[in-house]
Amino acid sequence: MKRDEALDILEKAEEILKKYTLCDRCLGRQFALLGYGLNNMERGSAIKTLLLMKADLLINEGDQRGVDLLKTLGSKGLSDSARATLRKRKGETVKKGECYICEGKFELLDELTEKTIERLKEYEFRSFLIGIDLPREVEEREDELKAEFKVEYGENLRNEFSREIGKRISKKLSKKVDYKTPDLVVLINPFENRIEVQSNPLFIGGRYRKLKRGIPQTKWLCSKCMGRGCERCNWTGKMYPESIQELIAKPVLDLTLGKEAVLHAAGREDIDVLMLGDGRPFVIEVKEPKKRFLDLEELTERINEYAKGKVEVLNLRFVDRKTVREIKKSESAEKIYRAVVKFNREITDEEIEALEKTLNGAKITQRTPTRVLHRRADKIREKYIYETKIKKLMPDMLEFRIRSEGGLYIKELIDGDGGRTRPSVADIIGVEGKVEKLDVLKVVKNLGGL
Ligand SMILES: [Zn+2]
Ligand SMILES: [Zn+2]
Numbered sequence: 001m002k003r004d005e006a007l008d009i010l011e012k013a014e015e016i017l018k019k020y021t022l023c024d025r026c027l028g029r030q031f032a033l034l035g036y037g038l039n040n041m042e043r044g045s046a047i048k049t050l051l052l053m054k055a056d057l058l059i060n061e062g063d064q065r066g067v068d069l070l071k072t073l074g075s076k077g078l079s080d081s082a083r084a085t086l087r088k089r090k091g092e093t094v095k096k097g098e099c100y101i102c103e104g105k106f107e108l109l110d111e112l113t114e115k116t117i118e119r120l121k122e123y124e125f126r127s128f129l130i131g132i133d134l135p136r137e138v139e140e141r142e143d144e145l146k147a148e149f150k151v152e153y154g155e156n157l158r159n160e161f162s163r164e165i166g167k168r169i170s171k172k173l174s175k176k177v178d179y180k181t182p183d184l185v186v187l188i189n190p191f192e193n194r195i196e197v198q199s200n201p202l203f204i205g206g207r208y209r210k211l212k213r214g215i216p217q218t219k220w221l222c223s224k225c226m227g228r229g230c231e232r233c234n235w236t237g238k239m240y241p242e243s244i245q246e247l248i249a250k251p252v253l254d255l256t257l258g259k260e261a262v263l264h265a266a267g268r269e270d271i272d273v274l275m276l277g278d279g280r281p282f283v284i285e286v287k288e289p290k291k292r293f294l295d296l297e298e299l300t301e302r303i304n305e306y307a308k309g310k311v312e313v314l315n316l317r318f319v320d321r322k323t324v325r326e327i328k329k330s331e332s333a334e335k336i337y338r339a340v341v342k343f344n345r346e347i348t349d350e351e352i353e354a355l356e357k358t359l360n361g362a363k364i365t366q367r368t369p370t371r372v373l374h375r376r377a378d379k380i381r382e383k384y385i386y387e388t389k390i391k392k393l394m395p396d397m398l399e400f401r402i403r404s405e406g407g408l409y410i411k412e413l414i415d416g417d418g419g420r421t422r423p424s425v426a427d428i429i430g431v432e433g434k435v436e437k438l439d440v441l442k443v444v445k446n447l448g449g450l
Contacts, residue, residue, distance in 0.1 A: 009031060009034070009047065010047065010050055010051060010054070012030075012149060012151075013027060013030075013031075013047045013048075013051065014051060014069070014072075015149060016030065016145070016149050017051075017072050017073065017076045017077050018072055018076070020076065020100040020101075020145060021075070021076040021077075021078065021097035021098060021099055021100045022044070022076070022077070022078075022099055022100060022101060023044070023078055023099040023102060023104065023106055023107075024040070024041045024043075024044030024045045024048065024078075025039075025040045025041045025044055025102070025106045025160065026040075026044070026099050026100070026101040026102050026106070026142075026157075027043075027044035027047060027048070027077075028040035028041060028042065028043030028044030028045070028046075028047065029043075029044070029154055029155055029156075029157070029160055030145075030146070030149070030151045030153070030154040031043050031047070031153050031154065032153065032154055032155040032160070033153040033154070033155065034153050039164075040155075040160060041106075048073060048077050048079050048082070049081075051069060051073055051077070052070070052073055052079060052081055052082050052085065054066075054069065055067075055069035055070045055073065055082070055085070056070075056085060056089070059089055059090075067086070067089075067090055067092075070082050070085055070086040070089075070090075071086065071092075071094050074086050074094040074096070075094040075095060075096060075097055076097055078096050078097065078099070083096070100141065100145075101138065101141055101142050101145065101157060102138075102157065102190075103138075103191070105190040105191060106160075106161075106164075108190060108193075109161075109164055109165065109168070110168070112165060112188060112190060112193075112195075113165055113168040113169060113172070115193075115195060116165065116169060116186055116188065116195050117169060117172060117173065119186075119195050119197055120169075120173070120184070120186070120197065122290055123183075123184060123197065123199060123290050123291075124290065124291045124292045124293045125175065125182075125183035125184045125199075125292065126175060126176070126183055127175060127176045127177065127178035127181075127182045127183050127184075128166075128169070128175055128176075128177065128178070128182050128183060128184040128185070128186060129166075129177060129178060129179060129182040129184070129185050129186070130161075130162040130165050130166045130169070130177070130186050130188060131162065131185055131186065131187045131188070132157075132158045132161045132162045132187075132188055132189075132190070133187055133188065133189040133194070134157065134158055134161075134189070134190075134191065135191050135192075138157065138191065139156070139157065139158070142156060142157050161188070161190060162188075165188065181200070181320070182200065183199065183200055183292065184197055184198065184199055184200065185197075185198040185200065186198075198288075199288045199289055199290065201285050201286060201287050201288075201289070201321075202256060202258070202285075202286040202289040202292045202318075203283050203284070203285055203286075203318065203319045203320055203321060203323065203324065204252065204283065204284050204286070204294075204296070204299070204316055204317070204318060204319065205281070205282065205283040205284075205316070205317055205318075205319035205323050205327075205449075205450045206279075206281075206282060206300075206313050206314060206315045206316040206317065206450060207278060207279030207280060207281050207282065207313065207314050207315050207443075207450060208244060208248065208265075208275065208279050208280055208282055208311055208312065208313050208314075209275055209276060209277075209278075209279040209280075209311065209312045209313075209314070210244060210269065210273075210274050210275035210276075210280075210310070210311055211274065211276075211309060211310055211311065211312060212274075212309060212310045212311075213271070213272045213273070213274060214240065214271060214272060215240065215242060215243060215244060215247075215271065215310060215311070216239075216240055216243045216244070216271045217243060217244045217245065217263065217265060217268040217269070218243050218244070218245045218263060218268075219238060219243045219245060219246060220238060220239040220240055220243065220271075221237060221238065221239065222236070222237050222238055222239055223239065225237060240271070242310070244263065244265075244311050245261070245262070245263035247303070247306065247307035247310060247311045248261070248263060248282075248284055248303055248307065248311065248313060249261035249263070249284065250306055251299065251302040251303045251305075251306050252284055252286060252299065252303070253286070254302070255291060255294055255298075255299055255302070256286045256289040256290065256291050256292065256294065257289065257290040257291055258286035258287055258288055258289040258290070259287045259288040260286075260287045260288075261284050261285065261286050261287070262284070262285045262287070263282055263283075263284055263285075264282060264283045264284075264285060264324045264327060264328060265280055265281065265282040265283075265327065266280055266281040266282065266327040266328075266330045266333055266406075266443060266450075267280070267330070267333065267335075267406050267407065267443075269438075269440050270411075270438070272438070273438045273439060273440060274438075274439040274440070275439070275440045276439050276440065276441050276442075277336075277440070277441045277442040277443075278314070278442065278443075279312075279313075279314055279315075279443070280440065280443050281327050281330070281443060281450035282327070282450070283319055283323055283324045283327060283450070285324065296316040296317065296318075299316060300313055300314070300316050315450065317450075319449075319450070323449070323450065327450065330406075332405050332406045332407050333406045333443055333444065334386070334403065334404070334405060334406060334443075334444035335403070335404065335405075335406045335440055335441075335442065335443050335444060336401065336402070336403045336440070336441040336442040336444065337400075337401070337402045337403075337404070337408075337410050337438065337439065337440055337441065338399065338400070338401055338402075338437075338438070338439045338441050339399070339400045339402065339410050339414065339435050339437070339438045339439075340393065340397065340398075340399050340400075340435070340436045340437040340438075341397065341398050341399075341400060341414050341425070341433040341434065341435055341436065342396060342397050342433060342434050342436050343396045343397070343398070343431050343432075343433040343434075344396070344431065344432070345396060345431060346395040346396050347392070347395070347396065347398060347429065347431070349392075351429045352390050352392065352398065354428060354429065355388070355390055355425060355428055355429060356388055356389070356390055358423060358428050359385050359388035359402070359423075359425075359428075360385070360386075360387060360388055361384070361385065361386065361387075362384070362385045362388075362423065363382055363383075363384055364382070364383050364384070364385060364404075364408060364413060364421065364422070364423065364424075365380060365381075365382055365421070365422050366380065366381050366382075366383065366408070366409055366412060366413075366417075366420065366421045366422075367379070367380050367417075367420040367421070368380075368381075368420075369409050369411070369412045369417050369420065369421075370417055370418070370420065371411075381407065383404060383405045383407060383408040384404060384405050385402060385403070385404040385405075385408070386403045386404060386405075387401075387402070387403040388400060388401070388402050388403075389401040397436075398433070400414075401441070403444075406443070409421065410435065410438055411435045411438070412424065413425065414426070414433050414434075414435050415432050415433065415434065415435075416432070
């Protein structure tokens with residue numbers, strides 16, 4: 001004879017309810033993969049309705065099992081109709097229990113949704129994801145029940161909670177659930193009534209120009225106290241009062257109400273080097289932002305007002321984490337440098353010609369410069385110079401325009417760093433020059449679209 005699947009569902013449900021008290025959702029969830037367009041409350045309620053009708057039928061036939069089933073449904077099935085039927089047919093009453101798995105927490109779905117929406121009011125966002133934090137014993141209870149009754153078509157509590165709350169919030173606020181890159185992740189613990197909101201970072205890309213010397217790219221910790229604050233740094237913990245990062249971050253944090261803003265740039269210029277031309281690509285990463293629907297023109301104005309005469313930003317746009325990876329890889333982007341070099345004697349036209357000739361298309365081998373050895377590994381790099389143009393400013397002063405691979409140490413290219421950089425200007429003409437002024441005129445490649 002063919003197996004009666006529908007009966008199997010009812011029999012299994014009856015077996016489960018004989019042993020465990022379950023609300024409609026927690027019972028229906030054990031059959032969650034059966035039937036589309038239904039929710040688990042409908043599944044559980046339908047099963048209990050059918051069992052109730054079966055019990056009534058048994059009572060009509062004078063079968064005592066009908067009364068037992070009504071009692072089960074009234075107490076462990078939490079069914080009001082079963083208790084009403086029992087009272088009417090037999091004049092008996094039973095007490096309602098508490099759901100063995102969820103402890104009645106599913107009844108709080110709407111309340112939790114409202115509380116969550118209240119918490120989300122201070123955030124601007126387009127998409128979100130609900131995460132559910134459950135006590136371990138709750139998950140274990142459900143897993144054990146599933147194993148005991150060989151539940152094959154169920155889903156778990158966590159899924160149902162996150163889906164149901166997600167659905168409600170999505171509908172009420174017209175925001176979408178995004179599993180990959182949500183603006184907000186909301187972590188809810190229904191058992192402890194706890195809601196945590198994590199705002200994912202906001203990324204704004206653009207280019208900066210550095211107009212004043214003596215400003216490091218990022219905050220430079222005081223080398224004496226390592227940031228704790230001491231007499232030498234005037235209790236600021238910093239070697240320099242401001243950095244490009246801080247100058248850009250302040251207005252960004254004012255507008256986004258974020259916790260912290262981190263600067264990622266396509267390479268860096270030294271503290272005494274200007275960044276001119278159309279600027280250096282960067283991304284500022286805002287952590288835990290509350291506002292993200294920014295007017296970037298307004299932000300540009302605010303930064304450029306705040307950092308006036310020191311730093312200027314341009315081409316601001318919204319980007320993502322991928323752009324950060326791209327610009328971090330791009331340290332070797334082609335750049336044009338301008339160096340003004342003073343020598344301790346006059347340089348002849350022949351020497352200038354020799355320099356241009358040697359330095360055009362030259363492969364420069366550099367060991368990590370002595371001056372940065374304390375913070376960088378000692379290794380050998382090869383960098384190409386594509387073009388060198390030299391102008392005589394004074395008999396003993398030359399201006400070099402060098403177009404090269406990024407990451408070429410220009411100061412060492414001039415003075416040779418005691419033979420660590422080869423060839424160098426000092427090698428070629430046998431006289432050591434000192435870089436008086438160094439600027440980056442252009443970052444040639446367009447990185448990450450910035
Ligand atoms: Zn339940
Ligand atoms: Zn200090």
